[in-house]
Amino acid sequence: MPLHLRHETSADIAAIEAITTAAFANAPHTSHTEQFIVQALRAAGELTLSIVAEEHGQVVGHVALSLVTITDAHGRKAEGWHGLGPISVLPNRQGQGIGSRLMAQTLSELRAMGAAGCVLLGDPAYYARFGFQAYAGLQLPGVPPGYFMALALHKPVPGGIAQYSDAFNATS
Numbered sequence: 001m002p003l004h005l006r007h008e009t010s011a012d013i014a015a016i017e018a019i020t021t022a023a024f025a026n027a028p029h030t031s032h033t034e035q036f037i038v039q040a041l042r043a044a045g046e047l048t049l050s051i052v053a054e055e056h057g058q059v060v061g062h063v064a065l066s067l068v069t070i071t072d073a074h075g076r077k078a079e080g081w082h083g084l085g086p087i088s089v090l091p092n093r094q095g096q097g098i099g100s101r102l103m104a105q106t107l108s109e110l111r112a113m114g115a116a117g118c119v120l121l122g123d124p125a126y127y128a129r130f131g132f133q134a135y136a137g138l139q140l141p142g143v144p145p146g147y148f149m150a151l152a153l154h155k156p157v158p159g160g161i162a163q164y165s166d167a168f169n170a171t172s
Helices: 010-024 034-043 098-113 124-130
Strands: 004-007 049-055 058-067 069-071 081-089 117-121 148-152 160-163
Touching: 004 098, 010 034, 010 049, 010 058, 010 081, 034 058, 034 081, 049 098, 058 098, 081 098, 098 117, 098 124, 124 148
Parallel strands: 081 117
Antiparallel strands: 004 049, 049 058, 058 081, 069 160, 117 148
C-alpha cells in the first residue's frame, strides 16, 4: 500500500504525539516540547492544517500548521500567514521522502486556501528546496538570521516581527 496523506482524525492523536516525540528525541536545537505544542494548538482550535502520512494503516509522519501574526514597524498586521511546524517523521522512516510529501501536500493545500504565505523555523539547507528563504526584514525574535524563513504564496513577504500562537510556549 502506498503512502497516503490525509487530515488528522481523533483516532490519530496518540500516534501523532508518539511520532512527534520520537522525531525530535535526538534532534539538536530543540526544547523537546513539540508534541505539547501540537496538543496545545489542537486544544485551542488553532490548527489550520494537521496532515498525517499513513502507510499500511500506520501513521508514519505528521505536519501541523497554524496562523502567525506578522506586525510591521507601524503596527500593521499582515493577514493570511501560516506557520509550519512541527513536522515529524518516524526516525526509522526519515530520509525516504515522507517529509517532502508532507511539505508538498501542505503547500498545495495552503495555496488552495488562498493563504498569503508560510513561515517556518528550520534548517535552511533542507527547506530551501521547497522555496523557503530568509528575508532580512522578517524576523522571529531570538532566532539566528537564516533559520526563520518564508515562502510567499499569494502575497509578497511582509517585513516585520513574526509571532506564533501562545501554544508554542507549551511545556507539558
